[in-house]
Amino acid sequence: SQQGEEDPQALSIQExxxxxMNCSYKTSINNLQWYRQNSGRGLVHLILIRSNEREKxxxxxxxxxxxxxxxxSLLITASRAADTASYFCATDERSSNTGKLIFGQGTxxxxxx
Amino acid sequence: GAVVSQHPxxxxxxxxxxxxIECRSLDFQATTMFWYRQFPKQSLMLxxxxxxxxxxxxxxxxxxxxxxINHASLTLSTLTVTSAHPEDSSFYICSxxxxxFQETQYFGPGTRLLVL
Numbered sequence: 424s425q426q427g428e429e430d431p432q433a434l435s436i437q438e439x440x441x442x443x444m445n446c447s448y449k450t451s452i453n454n455l456q457w458y459r460q461n462s463g464r465g466l467v468h469l470i471l472i473r474s475n476e477r478e479k480x481x482x483x484x485x486x487x488x489x490x491x492x493x494x495x496s497l498l499i500t501a502s503r504a505a506d507t508a509s510y511f512c513a514t515d516e517r518s519s520n521t522g523k524l525i526f527g528q529g530t531x532x533x534x535x536x
Numbered sequence: 537g538a539v540v541s542q543h544p545x546x547x548x549x550x551x552x553x554x555x556x557i558e559c560r561s562l563d564f565q566a567t568t569m570f571w572y573r574q575f576p577k578q579s580l581m582l583x584x585x586x587x588x589x590x591x592x593x594x595x596x597x598x599x600x601x602x603x604x605i606n607h608a609s610l611t612l613s614t615l616t617v618t619s620a621h622p623e624d625s626s627f628y629i630c631s632x633x634x635x636x637f638q639e640t641q642y643f644g645p646g647t648r649l650l651v652l
Contacts, residue, residue, distance in 0.1 A: 465645040
């Protein structure tokens with residue numbers, strides 16, 4: 424069953440603005456990952472943050488992880504029209520250690536040029 | 537980076553027929569692969585874990601006799617949707633981890649199935 428919840432479900436911003444998406448999960452995890460999916464396409468891995476990390480950067484992406492609150496955020500700075508896509512967080516359950524990922528419901532981001 | 541391919545990319549079939557979808561890891565070996573299903577405007581739902589050389593592990597609510605999984609080699613897993621019905625129409629995506637479960641997984645481009 425899905426354990427992740429993301430908010431907002433949809434976000435519309437102007438090019439150049441920052442976009443922040445949040446993700447919450449329910450169980451203890453090994454790591455949390457963020458993926459992007461363009462309409463009708465496969466997933467593109469963006470960033471992985473381990474349970475012992477609190478913040479991670481990759482280019483215009485900044486991810487935070489708060490294991491005490493079981494939540495994570497993805498910040499995209501200086502957004503571009505090409506960032507328009509759906510963004511999903513995914514976690515793996517530490518207890519199962521099978522590698523299978525549980526995905527959040529996703530945030531649909533629209534960046535207007 | 538690691539590449540995972542799927543074939544076909546899309547398929548249209550008549551109700552009652554079976555459809556086979558292939559998932560290949562192109563430049564690495566994968567003893568485990570995962571199959572997900574995604575309905576329009578929804579998230580990915582894990583269907584099953586494909587294990588090379590052994591039986592697949594299915595998630596609760598997924599019929600193993602309807603969704604047959606075969607992981608015949610270290611680079612190929614197949615998902616067969618048997619006796620497909622319109623409600624099976626969906627986007628099917630596979631993934632494979634490269635260096636173990638602590639690392640990232642690479643996803644295939646997906647297969648869109650439409651059952652008429």
